[in-house]
Amino acid sequence: xxxxxxxxLLVDDEELVRFGLRTVLESSxxxxxxxxAGDGAAGVRAARELRPDVVLIDVRMPVLDGLAATEQILAxxxxxQVAVLTTFHQDEYVYAALAAGAAGFxxxxxxxxxxxxxxxxxxxxxxxxxxxxxTTLIDSYVRRRSAPRRAEALRRVETLTDREREVLARxxxxxxxxxxxxxxFVSEATVKTYVSRLLTKLDLANRTQAAILAHEAGxxxx
Numbered sequence: 466x467x468x469x470x471x472x473x474l475l476v477d478d479e480e481l482v483r484f485g486l487r488t489v490l491e492s493s494x495x496x497x498x499x500x501x502a503g504d505g506a507a508g509v510r511a512a513r514e515l516r517p518d519v520v521l522i523d524v525r526m527p528v529l530d531g532l533a534a535t536e537q538i539l540a541x542x543x544x545x546q547v548a549v550l551t552t553f554h555q556d557e558y559v560y561a562a563l564a565a566g567a568a569g570f571x572x573x574x575x576x577x578x579x580x581x582x583x584x585x586x587x588x589x590x591x592x593x594x595x596x597x598x599x600t601t602l603i604d605s606y607v608r609r610r611s612a613p614r615r616a617e618a619l620r621r622v623e624t625l626t627d628r629e630r631e632v633l634a635r636x637x638x639x640x641x642x643x644x645x646x647x648x649x650f651v652s653e654a655t656v657k658t659y660v661s662r663l664l665t666k667l668d669l670a671n672r673t674q675a676a677i678l679a680h681e682a683g684x685x686x687x
Contacts (some may be wrong), residue, residue, distance in 0.1 A: 470497040471588040474517040476508030476534065477501075477550070478526045482573070486521060486550075486580070493581035505529030512538045517545050518588045524551040524558055535565040539670070546587045546671065568671040590660075590671065591642055618681035624666050630684060632659040636672050637679025 473496055475483045483501045490496040500515045502508040505522070506529040512520055520538055524531040535547050548569035549562040562570045569587045571580060622630060628649075635645040642656045649656070660672065669675050679685060 470495050471519060471585060472497050472499045472515075472517040473584060474499060474508070474511055474515055474520045474545070475501045476503075476505065476511070476520060476522040476526070476531065478503050478523065482523070489577040489580055490584065493578075495585065496581070503527075505531055505534030508534050509537045509541075512545060513541055516543070519584055520545050520547045521550050521584060522547060524549060524562070532561045532565045535562070535567055539566045546590070548584060548587045563673060563677060566670060566674070568673050614681050615683060618678055619683070621667055621678065622682045622684070625663055629659055629663045629666070632656065633663055633675055633679045634684040636660070636675045637685050639676065 473490055475486050475498060477483050477486070480503070483503075487498045487501070490498060499517050500511045502511045504527045508520065508522055508526075508531075509529070520535075522531045522534060522538075526534075529537075531549060531551075535549065538544060538547055546568045547566070548571055549558075549565075549567045550571050550573060551558060552573045559570055568590075569583055571583055575583070622633065625633065631649060632645060635648060640648070642653045642660070645656045646653045660675075663669075664671070664675060667675070667678060669678065
């Protein structure tokens with residue numbers, strides 16, 4: 466029901482980091498840390514058992530790394546949203562997080578208030594990427610995945626209406642619902658409806674995947 470706290474699972478091999486994240490989230494209000502895990506395999510098990518809304522997971526961990534764990538978590542029935550949290554900001558980690566299907570990517574030096582806001586955005590489906598991850602980086606990721614994907618991406622977006630294509634292009638630029646609403650002169654509620662509809666039409670899990678498809682289809686070039 467409305468007002469329920471966001472249920473979060475923390476997966477990081479450093480106890481101090483988990484403590485800090487728990488403190489940040491619980492002091493922000495509106496969050497419930499339902500569990501913690503110190504490696505990727507334990508994180509997958511905890512996600513299966515606890516069914517959190519969001520899994521906040523580190524990249525480098527023992528037993529099973531965070532990227533492989535993300536793939537397994539997202540394969541679970543009624544899977545939670547996943548946000549990757551790391552000290553590493555090199556391109557390859559961002560690319561791997563995107564490929565694994567993560568809905569968000571945050572650096573550990575992100576200010577506490579921004580971490581809480583980002584986790585909430587991931588939970589309600591409005592997150593794309595950390596401000597540290599620019600559309601230029603996504604575009605580079607798309608180009609690395611080879612040109613033949615353009616034709617497939619164009620075929621997929623043909624199912625969209627003109628307005629849905631406009632919304633998809635704005636997601637590709639990293640716009641929030643409020644920014645999309647302002648640019649297209651519609652309400653945020655209308656934008657949410659468009660986003661939900663296009664994700665369903667395109668069989669996409671989240672806004673990050675939508676942003677990637679927008680780049681693959683060349684919608685940002687229009």
